[in-house]
Amino acid sequence: MAQASGFAAALLLGGALTEYAPWPTRLSFWLLAALLALLFAAAWFLPRGPVRAGGWRPIAPFIPANARSSFAVAAVAMMTAYTHGVLVLSLGGQVAHDLVESPNALVNGAVLSVFPTALGVTGVLCRRLRIRVAMTDGAVASAAGMALLTVSVTLQALPVLLLAMATAGVGYSLLFASALRVIDAPAEQRGNVLSALYLLAYFSLGAVAVGLGMVATAWGLAVAVRLGAGIIGVLSLGSLGWGLSRRD
16 A cells, blocks of 8 residues: 555656646655655664674675575566556656647546556455465456557557556556565565565666667657567566466
8 A cells, every 4th residue: 555655646746746836847856855854864763673793784685595486486476567667657657648638747647546546455455365366366467457558559548548557556466465475485584585576676677667768769659568568468477377386
């Protein structure tokens, strides 16, 4: 719910500030910087945990041998989920602008906010699903959402775009949750494994965002959306295959 609320606030509040507030290209970033400063101040006063002998030192994330199999499964699911963010937050604004045919940033943001709304609702209602069911259903919803997004761009159909955003939100939520739950590592190593998982997910998100941006610039938005949807579709097949092979 926290992640979904942040997504929705970015789209709705950011759209409103861009459209109706002064300094449309700066105010959103100033507000975010202020929130980060408040968060830093609040985190500074959190209770300290026990300090290890020899003091604190940074270490690189690593995957213990006994967790590599589950990490590979989680990585595919997490990369699939995070790549949705590229299409929604990076290319989605222009897709919404073209299909809604509105110059209003808040209206376009409201269309895209269907994605985090579905994400949050799914996270609450489906939190007790078994890992196998969550990952399988998430992979199917993810692939279906990308197919609908491709159709919406091809046909220039706004209702299909809204359905695509809702379906993709369901897929993101289930894949994200099942990726975190599938990690099979001892408690003392779990933080390290999760750090590696997030590092890989954000690296893939950044790489895909830059790549699709270059494709959109060179060959057009529709080609970039179809390529991104195809990448997510292929990754979804990997998560689907693992989910169907799991016995629990």
